[in-house]
Amino acid sequence: MIAGLFPPSQAIAGKTGCAPADWHDFDVDRDRHIRVPVTIAGIPFSAVLDSGATRSVIDRRIADRLGLTAQAGYTARGLTDDVEGAIGEAATVRIGDIALSLSMGVLDLGALSTASSRPIDVVLGREIFEQGIVDIDFRKERIRFLNRDCRPGDGRAIVLPLRNKDGMYSVTAAVEGRGDVDFLLDLGSTVSVYLSPSYALETKLLEGKKVSTGMTAGMEGLDLSLLSTLRSFNLAGVEFRNVPVAIPERWSQQTSGVIGLPVLARFRVQIDAAAGHIRLTPDGDTHREPFARDRSGLSTSREDRHLRVLHVARGSPAERAGMRANDRIVAINGVGVPKAYPPGAIPIGRRPAGTVVKLLTAEGGDHSITLEDYY
Structure with a gap:
C-alpha cells in the first residue's frame, strides 16, 4: 500500500490544470532496463522502472541496510510463479523533485541481479503509474510525470485501451496475423515478447520454425524457456518483423503474453492509467531495425x-x-x-x-x- 502520496506542492494527482513538468534523465542499460536515479531515505540508488510490478519493491539486503522493518503478508506475482515476501515500513522515495512515501514490497532480488550486468536494488512499480501520466521519451532517454489534467497531444500517437489484469496493465496485440489477444505491458521485461505455452500450443505457433532453449530471469528466479522467432508482431498498427519470442515452461498470468521493453522502446510511450489508455507514437523507422538476440547459446x-x-x-x-x-x-x-x-x-x-x-x-x-x- 502507498503510505502517503506526493506532498501537496509536488503531488501529480493533486494539481489542477496542466502544470509544466520537469524531465528526468534515465539510461537504458545493456540488459534493456530503464534505470532511473532515485533516493530512498536520502541514499541514492538506480531503480528499474517496471509497469509489470503490482507494487514497488526493494531488495531485502537494501531494506536491512536502511533499517526498514518489514512484516509478512506480501505476495508478488511473477511470470511463472508467485513469490512470498514482506511489506516494509514507509520510506520516502524521491525522483528528481518528486517525493512519495511508499511501503514497498521486500523481496530477494538476487536472481534478477545475477542475470543483469548491474545489481537491481529497487523496482518502481504500479504506484508510480497511478499518480498521473508517465511520459517516456526513449529517443532522448528522459521521463516526466504529468498530472492528470495534462493530455499530451501528438497527431501521430496511437491511443490504445489500457486494461487492468490483476493489478497489472494489458493491451491487445496480434501475432503473425492472428486475432488480437491480451498482452501484459511490462517495461521491466528485457525479453521482446513472451507467449504462454498454451497459446503457442493452441495456435501451433512453433510449427516449421527453428526452436531452441534459453534461461530467463524474473523475481521468482531462473526459468527455462523455448526460444524462437515470430515472423511478425503487430502492436498499435505497427508491424515488427523477425521478433525473438520466449515461451516459458510455466505460466502464472491471465494473458496470452507479455510485451517487453525491446518492443516498447521503439515508441514514445505515454501511460495514462487514470484515463485507462496508453499513447504510443512510433519512433521513426525503428520498427524496421533488427532486434538484438543472443547468437552464442x-x-x-x-x-x-x-x-x-x-x-x-x-x-x-x-x-x-x-x-x-x-x-x-x-x-x-x-x-x-x-x-x-x-x-x-x-x-x-x-x-x-x-x-x-x-x-x-x-x-x-x-x-x-x-x-x-x-x-
Missing part, C-alpha cells in the same frame, strides 16, 4: 573472475563447441573476464553472425564458437 552469470555457464541452448553454436552447464569461462578471445563484464556495450553473444569467439574454461577446455542465428 550461452546463459551465464558473473562470479568473481569468471562466468558460470547456467545453460547451453539446444542446437546452438555453444552446444556444438562442447560447452556444458557449470563450465567456468575464465578468458574470452585470450583476455581474462573483466570485472565489469560484458566489456563495452555489446555482450559477446550479441555480436554479428559469423563472428568467431574463443573461450577458455577453468576446466581446461578451449572452445571456438562461430556466432549464428540458431533460433
